Amino acid sequence: MSDELDGMDEILSEFLVESYENLDSLDSDLIVLEGAPESTEILGKVFRTIHSIKGTSGVLGFEKLERVTHVGENLLSRMRDGILTFDQDIATALLQLVDAVRQMLGCIETEGADGDQDFGALIALLEQLLEQDAVPTPAGVQADVTPAEVSEPDPEPAPGPSEEVARSGAPNAERTVRVHVKLLDQLMNQVGELVLARNRILQCGSRHENPVLQSTIQELNLITTELQEEVMKTRMQPIGSIWNKFPRAIRDLCVSFEKKVDLVMEGRETELDRTLIEAIKAPLTHAIRNSVDHGIETPERRLLAGKPATGTVRLCAYHEGGMVAIELWDDGAGVDPQRVAAKAIEKGILTSDEAARLGQRDLLNLVFAPGFSMASKVTNVSGRGVGMDVVRTNIEGIGGTVELKSEVGKWTELKFNIPLTLAIIPALMVHHHGGRYAIPQASLVELLRLDGSQAGGAIERVHGARVCRLRGKLLPLLNLGEVLGLDGPFWPDEDDTRRTWNVVVLRCDGQSFGLLVDSINDTEEIVVKPLGKQLKEIPVFAGATIMGDGNVALILDVLGVAKSGSVLSTGIERRDTSGSGHQEVAAPTGTTLILVEIRAGERVAIPLSSVNRLEDFPSASVERSGQREVIQYRGLVLPLVRLDGGSEAGAKPEAGGHLQVIVKGEGAEQVGIVVDRIIDILEAPVNLELEDAPRSIVLDGRVTELLDTTQIQARAGHEEAAR
Amino acid sequence: MSNQYCTFRISDILFGVDVLKVQEIIRFQVLTEVPLAPVSVRGLVNLRGQIVTALDLHRRLDIQPSGQLDVEPINIVLCTEGGAVSLLVDEVGDVLTVHDEHDEPPPPTVNERTRELLTKVCKLEDELLLVLDADRTVDLGGHP
Numbered sequence: 044m045s046d047e048l049d050g051m052d053e054i055l056s057e058f059l060v061e062s063y064e065n066l067d068s069l070d071s072d073l074i075v076l077e078g079a080p081e082s083t084e085i086l087g088k089v090f091r092t093i094h095s096i097k098g099t100s101g102v103l104g105f106e107k108l109e110r111v112t113h114v115g116e117n118l119l120s121r122m123r124d125g126i127l128t129f130d131q132d133i134a135t136a137l138l139q140l141v142d143a144v145r146q147m148l149g150c151i152e153t154e155g156a157d158g159d160q161d162f163g164a165l166i167a168l169l170e171q172l173l174e175q176d177a178v179p180t181p182a183g184v185q186a187d188v189t190p191a192e193v194s195e196p197d198p199e200p201a202p203g204p205s206e207e208v209a210r211s212g213a214p215n216a217e218r219t220v221r222v223h224v225k226l227l228d229q230l231m232n233q234v235g236e237l238v239l240a241r242n243r244i245l246q247c248g249s250r251h252e253n254p255v256l257q258s259t260i261q262e263l264n265l266i267t268t269e270l271q272e273e274v275m276k277t278r279m280q281p282i283g284s285i286w287n288k289f290p291r292a293i294r295d296l297c298v299s300f301e302k303k304v305d306l307v308m309e310g311r312e313t314e315l316d317r318t319l320i321e322a323i324k325a326p327l328t329h330a331i332r333n334s335v336d337h338g339i340e341t342p343e344r345r346l347l348a349g350k351p352a353t354g355t356v357r358l359c360a361y362h363e364g365g366m367v368a369i370e371l372w373d374d375g376a377g378v379d380p381q382r383v384a385a386k387a388i389e390k391g392i393l394t395s396d397e398a399a400r401l402g403q404r405d406l407l408n409l410v411f412a413p414g415f416s417m418a419s420k421v422t423n424v425s426g427r428g429v430g431m432d433v434v435r436t437n438i439e440g441i442g443g444t445v446e447l448k449s450e451v452g453k454w455t456e457l458k459f460n461i462p463l464t465l466a467i468i469p470a471l472m473v474h475h476h477g478g479r480y481a482i483p484q485a486s487l488v489e490l491l492r493l494d495g496s497q498a499g500g501a502i503e504r505v506h507g508a509r510v511c512r513l514r515g516k517l518l519p520l521l522n523l524g525e526v527l528g529l530d531g532p533f534w535p536d537e538d539d540t541r542r543t544w545n546v547v548v549l550r551c552d553g554q555s556f557g558l559l560v561d562s563i564n565d566t567e568e569i570v571v572k573p574l575g576k577q578l579k580e581i582p583v584f585a586g587a588t589i590m591g592d593g594n595v596a597l598i599l600d601v602l603g604v605a606k607s608g609s610v611l612s613t614g615i616e617r618r619d620t621s622g623s624g625h626q627e628v629a630a631p632t633g634t635t636l637i638l639v640e641i642r643a644g645e646r647v648a649i650p651l652s653s654v655n656r657l658e659d660f661p662s663a664s665v666e667r668s669g670q671r672e673v674i675q676y677r678g679l680v681l682p683l684v685r686l687d688g689g690s691e692a693g694a695k696p697e698a699g700g701h702l703q704v705i706v707k708g709e710g711a712e713q714v715g716i717v718v719d720r721i722i723d724i725l726e727a728p729v730n731l732e733l734e735d736a737p738r739s740i741v742l743d744g745r746v747t748e749l750l751d752t753t754q755i756q757a758r759a760g761h762e763e764a765a766r
Numbered sequence: 767m768s769n770q771y772c773t774f775r776i777s778d779i780l781f782g783v784d785v786l787k788v789q790e791i792i793r794f795q796v797l798t799e800v801p802l803a804p805v806s807v808r809g810l811v812n813l814r815g816q817i818v819t820a821l822d823l824h825r826r827l828d829i830q831p832s833g834q835l836d837v838e839p840i841n842i843v844l845c846t847e848g849g850a851v852s853l854l855v856d857e858v859g860d861v862l863t864v865h866d867e868h869d870e871p872p873p874p875t876v877n878e879r880t881r882e883l884l885t886k887v888c889k890l891e892d893e894l895l896l897v898l899d900a901d902r903t904v905d906l907g908g909h910p
Contacts, residue, residue: 232815235815236814236815239815240815478798478799478801479798527801527802528801528802529801572816572817573817574810574817574819575817575818575819575848575849575851576848576849576905577803577804577806577807577819577821577848577851577904577906578800578803578807578819581800581802581803583802584800587798587810587817588817589812589815589817593796593812594796594798594812595798595809595810595811595812595817596798597798597800597810
């Protein structure tokens, strides 16, 4: 008896899973169909889906579900036969049908019955559409019949659905197996354990010299790494699985706002960890709604602005630097930084003085501040002020970043950077007061060593708050011991000039800060494990992990640390203090440039991305090698290039002075460019990757030549070869 | 009806928990201290790859240590609603089967903090067994 019940349950759950999947594709199919009503192939697919749901629901005895799908099927069959043509009204009705079916499936899943909601209105609507063309056919009559009679004309109740699914499904259906997500999660956990055990064995094994043991350990190491990769893959899902919902969402928005939007999706096969896919779904949906609501203008306004009446929203995903980048681009009205600033001032997020000091990019990113809303009127999709800050909080919660760029009147782009997986993350290990802590690498900016012998001491105070100077800007400092309640507010040896300090520069929520720690160790791949509920309340810990020696180390929650050290006490403090913004290098529209002076008054800009290091050499260390000036640098010979031309050969190095040198390239390719003075690092709106990149631009109010460093490097290399 | 208790001692006081709540008993493990944690939390232990919070029952029950400080405590790992939690105890005793006719509610004069965590007191022949409620013991709630 119980076996029989189990059997039923299995059929039911299979039916639910299958139907949900089919419904998801139905949404997008219907929208494609709306654009291309003559596509009989898609129409056939839609028909089969509805038909198989109807068939199975009949067998399982869900009368309401059967009745609703039956009318839909009739409508579709008449379109398939060419009696009716697909139009927007039909599309709307069929989409409503899909929603109704989904709702009933939900009821079946939770209560085991198809719910008590009456879909009479929907059935009437579908029937009315059926009657639309004046030719009454038996199908029209059939739509009125009661469910009991409906099951009769259906000659193939049980085998129907499975066959249909097999035919419409992918041809490799036999090669895939459905596995419960829980099982995959457990598998992932166990692989995590295996990785840790492997790390421990590696540590122990390095103390023995037995060759058999060594080779076995090597093998174990390889197998574990491979296994980890493969298991990670099983958890990966193409991002398209959530994108499928967007065409429908955009269509609905367009209908309600009377806008026209084309959605272009690129890179839907890009894969992400399952948990992350779930986590980005809501923020991404929200951002897309924003694009349609705020971004894309009405067709009339678009035509006035000289744009095509139909707007474009482009969603694009790709891998970039070990992360997944998702770009949401629209060719709408853009976001005006000045209007954002005005709104932000109006909402009290910052003062006008503060706004005046911010750059365009920082102004734009004020839209992520809590309580910010651009919408002048509240619509039912957006404008309640709980928008972009939630998007950012969600994305940062999973270790990602989000940034807004825009050109007024032309386009807006939101770029999300999402880590590939959450389960295993790279982290920096630090020691403090005998404890070991892991800092997720995602929030790590750089490591500093502060020297107490610096003028005025390494650590300075602003009314009691510790700061240090980092490239001319003040960096707020926190002491990890103080954050963890291990040290008092007085730091030991703070004014000791012989002492050096290890500082980990972290960044979260747009704010950088330095964390003082006793010592900095290696980076390691760690497996994040949750803390018990006794410790959940402590905001500065994100979890714990097991280290190679089998002991437990705590993982710091950078956001929690920043908050407990009141680095992020108010919205207005969210300002870029690091200045250079390393991620800007990869930005397609702007370039970070180093502004240098090469001769009295003459300025040249060098793209920061092509620069390896900035060095300061005493002039005396310049040696000559043939016709060239060289310097011994890190065990290599560094050829020097002087930009002021003539002095390159034969000029005598000025005695006692210093040379500012920009080091470009790596290893033997290195070239040192001698400059008079490094003025600033700033961002310019040029794209040097373009063919027609300008030779000079206006920077800081002055015409500045852009230095082609590849050419200089080639020149140095060429001369080398010529000699 | 009779119940089975896993018994243990804290400063010579005999305590017990429902044996069905006990996942396992392991010897002392290296603890990782957690700064800012409630005082009852002694630290975290690695239980075959699972990270388990270890509670100090002296502090939890407000009992003074009995002097033998050099004795390494033993972990009684409980299986609770919120996952596995370890209780650090001085000494582990037998599993006792006690008929419930020997049970009595804890007397009102017991230290209030302890009384909240006790379900009953069993009158054994030569001493009293204080039965702890496993879920309430590991739920630090507002308590330190």
